[in-house]
Structures are given as C-alpha cells and as structure tokens.
Amino acid sequence: MILATGAAAAEPVCQGDTETAGNTAPATHHYGMHRHLLHLLCIADRLAQGDYKEAAALAKVKLGLKSAAGKRDASPEFVEPDQKTWELGWRFRQQASRLSEIAEAAAQNPARADAGKINAEFVKLTKACFDCHQALEAP
Numbered sequence: 001m002i003l004a005t006g007a008a009a010a011e012p013v014c015q016g017d018t019e020t021a022g023n024t025a026p027a028t029h030h031y032g033m034h035r036h037l038l039h040l041l042c043i044a045d046r047l048a049q050g051d052y053k054e055a056a057a058l059a060k061v062k063l064g065l066k067s068a069a070g071k072r073d074a075s076p077e078f079v080e081p082d083q084k085t086w087e088l089g090w091r092f093r094q095q096a097s098r099l100s101e102i103a104e105a106a107a108q109n110p111a112r113a114d115a116g117k118i119n120a121e122f123v124k125l126t127k128a129c130f131d132c133h134q135a136l137e138a139p
Contacts, residue, residue, distance in 0.1 A: 014042035063096035
C-alpha cells in the first residue's frame with residue numbers, strides 16, 4: 001500500500017492490497033484497529049474520487065459483515081468479552097455493509113448517485129468507530 005505524502009498528490013491515497021502490504025506485525029488488537037483505520041482512509045479516498053464501486057468493495061470485504069473471502073459472517077474482531085462492546089463492533093460491521101450497499105447502487109447508476117447520502121453513511125461508519133472507542137475508554 002502506498003500512502004500519499006502531499007495534499008496535492010496525483011495518485012490515490014491508497015494503492016495495492018491494504019491487507020498484505022507492509023504488514024509484518026502480529027495480529028493484535030492495536031494492529032487490527034490500525035488496519036481498520038487504513039481501510040477507512042482508503043474508502044474515504046475512493047469516495048472523494050467518486051469511485052463508488054471500489055469504495056463499496058472495500059467497505060464490504062474489509063469492514064462489512066462478510067469476510068474478505070466472502071465465505072462466512074465476520075464477527076467483530078478485537079472485542080472485549082462484554083456484550084456491549086460486542087454489539088458496538090457488530091454495529092460497525094452493519095454500517096460498513098450499509099455503506100457498501102449504497103455506494104454499489106451509486107456505482108451501478110451514477111446518474112442517480114447522491115453524494116450527500118453516501119457521505120452521510122460514511123460519517124455514520126466513522127461514528128460507529130468513535131462509539132466503540134468511547135465505550136472502551138469509559139471507566
């Protein structure tokens with residue numbers, strides 16, 4: 001994966017496979033959250049470019065309810081054993097899938113694409129991240 005270093009970069013912010021490029025650390029809670037943040041960054045970049053098809057694919061296979069292989073439901077990763085945190089993680093996965101559906105519909109019919117609605121769904125996805133992190137930080 002290549003991340004642009006300048007605001008006026010000609011290349012997309014993310015290129016290549018965000019799962020494998022430069023990943024040498026063991027899979028831990030913090031490593032997993034770092035991957036999620038990178039996926040969010042790549043989705044935001046694709047949305048900014050109007051590449052709804054790729055944004056939808058990333059949201060679906062990297063963060064949504066289906067695993068990257070699409071073979072099984074992906075339970076929330078890196079969750080604490082309590083039910084509240086599990087539910088927050090599941091909501092994150094649901095919201096990523098919702099964003100994927102809306103972006104895919106926009107990709108299939110660009111004339112009817114509603115960038116405001118798509119951006120609102122992306123904001124809801126990042127809010128799901130915030131809600132979980134807030135719960136983990138709360139005493």
